[in-house]
Amino acid sequence: MDAIDARGVVKIYRSRRNSTVALKGIDLTVSAGQLFSFLGRNGAGKTTFVRIASTLLMPTSGSISVLGNDVVSRPNDARQVIAVVPQGIRPYWHLTPREHIFHYLRFRDIPREESKSRTEWILTDMGLREYADTPAIQLSGGLKQRTMVAMVLASTAPVLFLDEPTIGMDPMARRQVWNVIEQIRLKGSTIFLTTHYLDEAERLSVELAVINNGEILYKGDVAGMKAKVGAEYRAILGKNAPRSLLEGYGTVVDDGGRLLVLSDRKSVMSLAETASREGLEIAVGPVTLEEAFILLAGGREEDES
Amino acid sequence: MNLRYQLMSVGRFLYINGLLSLKRQTMMLVSISLAPFTFIYFLYLVSPRTELPFGVVGAIIFTTVFTGNAMLNDAAYYRIEHRIQELYVASPIRSFTYVAGLASSELAFTLPPLVVLFAILLTVIPVTPVQVLFMVLVVLLTWIMAASLGFMVSSFFKEFREIWPIASLLFNAISVIPPIFYPITVIPAGIRWIAYIAPTTYASQLGDNALGLLHNPPSAIYTNVLGLLLSTLVFVGVAAYFTRWREK
Numbered sequence: 001m002d003a004i005d006a007r008g009v010v011k012i013y014r015s016r017r018n019s020t021v022a023l024k025g026i027d028l029t030v031s032a033g034q035l036f037s038f039l040g041r042n043g044a045g046k047t048t049f050v051r052i053a054s055t056l057l058m059p060t061s062g063s064i065s066v067l068g069n070d071v072v073s074r075p076n077d078a079r080q081v082i083a084v085v086p087q088g089i090r091p092y093w094h095l096t097p098r099e100h101i102f103h104y105l106r107f108r109d110i111p112r113e114e115s116k117s118r119t120e121w122i123l124t125d126m127g128l129r130e131y132a133d134t135p136a137i138q139l140s141g142g143l144k145q146r147t148m149v150a151m152v153l154a155s156t157a158p159v160l161f162l163d164e165p166t167i168g169m170d171p172m173a174r175r176q177v178w179n180v181i182e183q184i185r186l187k188g189s190t191i192f193l194t195t196h197y198l199d200e201a202e203r204l205s206v207e208l209a210v211i212n213n214g215e216i217l218y219k220g221d222v223a224g225m226k227a228k229v230g231a232e233y234r235a236i237l238g239k240n241a242p243r244s245l246l247e248g249y250g251t252v253v254d255d256g257g258r259l260l261v262l263s264d265r266k267s268v269m270s271l272a273e274t275a276s277r278e279g280l281e282i283a284v285g286p287v288t289l290e291e292a293f294i295l296l297a298g299g300r301e302e303d304e305s
Numbered sequence: 306m307n308l309r310y311q312l313m314s315v316g317r318f319l320y321i322n323g324l325l326s327l328k329r330q331t332m333m334l335v336s337i338s339l340a341p342f343t344f345i346y347f348l349y350l351v352s353p354r355t356e357l358p359f360g361v362v363g364a365i366i367f368t369t370v371f372t373g374n375a376m377l378n379d380a381a382y383y384r385i386e387h388r389i390q391e392l393y394v395a396s397p398i399r400s401f402t403y404v405a406g407l408a409s410s411e412l413a414f415t416l417p418p419l420v421v422l423f424a425i426l427l428t429v430i431p432v433t434p435v436q437v438l439f440m441v442l443v444v445l446l447t448w449i450m451a452a453s454l455g456f457m458v459s460s461f462f463k464e465f466r467e468i469w470p471i472a473s474l475l476f477n478a479i480s481v482i483p484p485i486f487y488p489i490t491v492i493p494a495g496i497r498w499i500a501y502i503a504p505t506t507y508a509s510q511l512g513d514n515a516l517g518l519l520h521n522p523p524s525a526i527y528t529n530v531l532g533l534l535l536s537t538l539v540f541v542g543v544a545a546y547f548t549r550w551r552e553k
Binding site for chain 1: 310314317320321322325326329330386387388389391392393394395396397398399551552553
């Protein structure tokens with residue numbers, strides 16, 4: 001059985017003045033036990049999809065089921081098997097990380113002793129032990145976010161929706177969260193992750209989808225998405241590098257404040273030598289998910305919320 | 306999930322939102338108590354001593370209605386600013402459990418001043434245990450009515466900053482302007498019906514009649530019981546119907 005099965009999901013936000021189509025008939029399936037990344041630019045429709053799939057928002061039409069439970073017609077059944085880290089969530093000011101985690105687990109009807117042991121495990125693995133008894137009001141933004149993510153991950157619900165879970169965290173904290181996510185996936189949970197950190201998606205997921213303007217642009221594995229670039233290597237140069245010099249080495253892409261040259265390994269190495277002679281700053285390496293994402297979703301106009 | 310689990314969850318909300326919060330921010334008690342005790346103090350200074358019991362009953366109703374105001378603010382705060390309500394929506398917790406849990410938490414804040422007000426009541430007029438019990442029931446119904454109203458209104462807002470003027474207007478309209486701190490007989494008989502638009506009027510009249518402050522026939526008490534029961538049921542029903550647990 002698929003963990004998530006979405007068919008023709010449409011969401012239209014209507015207000016007095018206008019209406020905005022946030023999702024334009026999304027079809028998506030996620031296999032059980034998988035970590036699936038859902039990528040897209042700001043306003044692409046990622047959060048809308050997560051909110052519908054996690055029973056927080058009604059779709060305009062279409063259906064989504066989670067482990068066979070339709071989220072529209074049987075939301076209470078779906079809620080038994082899901083947990084969500086909503087985007088922008090903040091903790092209770094007066095509770096400590098230990099209290100947040102323990103009480104959330106008890107709210108999910110996890111027995112007291114099991115809740116206690118899970119709380120201590122996640123406090124350690126998420127690097128929160130030092131702050132376990134500090135009221136949230138005294139924690140930094142990153143620690144507050146880590147606390148909220150720890151609460152939900154400790155539930156090890158069969159399907160976990162994580163909407164930009166590592167936002168505002170330092171690189172070390174992000175890695176701690178990744179390790180816990182990986183542990184939980186290995187225990188059998190399905191994890192649906194939205195993120196703007198493409199290294200995070202590349203590190204954690206095998207399958208992913210890219211959404212833009214309410215439509216799925218790509219669904220498949222990470223390798224397949226990178227293959228869409230049509231090059232194995234890339235060079236990154238400053239905006240001031242002369243394009244005429246670069247064009248002989250491969251495809252030149254304007255990436256905001258920098259230029260990307262996509263090509264084979266030999267051409268990129270040759271470009272590196274030339275750039276070095278010309279005194280240009282250059283970084284080279286294999287193509288990453290970031291280049292694939294820029295080529296796929298970049299340049300397409302943002303709209304809707 | 307079964308009823309026992311839902312009831313345990315109400316108790317857990319009471320503990321984390323009410324008792325722990327109260328323990329860690331005791332100044333809130335002073336803030337909550339300030340308005341009702343100030344009203345009583347001014348009544349004590351400017352009105353005849355015979356009017357003081359009306360003020361104490363009014364302060365009890367006012368303090369109970371404050372749970373609705375606090376409910377409106379807290380429910381909106383947790384939903385809009387903290388987005389923590391979403392954690393509970395996407396969980397086995399039911400909407401009724403969440404609302405009952407928040408309402409219980411708000412009552413935890415108002416319970417200490419209510420105990421003090423009941424103690425003052427015992428000192429200003431002779432009261433029988435039955436009358437005290439009756440007042441407790443009035444407080445419970447008023448709490449359910451005010452909390453339902455608060456949660457329902459909170460669910461209509463999308464921006465937190467829009468809330469405080471509405472909350473202030475709404476709860477002053479039902480807890481200060483109606484005859485709560487003063488006898489209804491002050492209002493000219495011809496327009497007295499206007500006072501009954503506010504459900505809190507039934508609560509205060511019930512208290513005043515039950516404690517013997519007003520000398521009305523038993524039918525007046527029955528009318529007030531019916532009025533308070535009906536308005537509580539209506540607010541609970543309307544709240545259950547209109548409250549947005551899942552957004553549309």
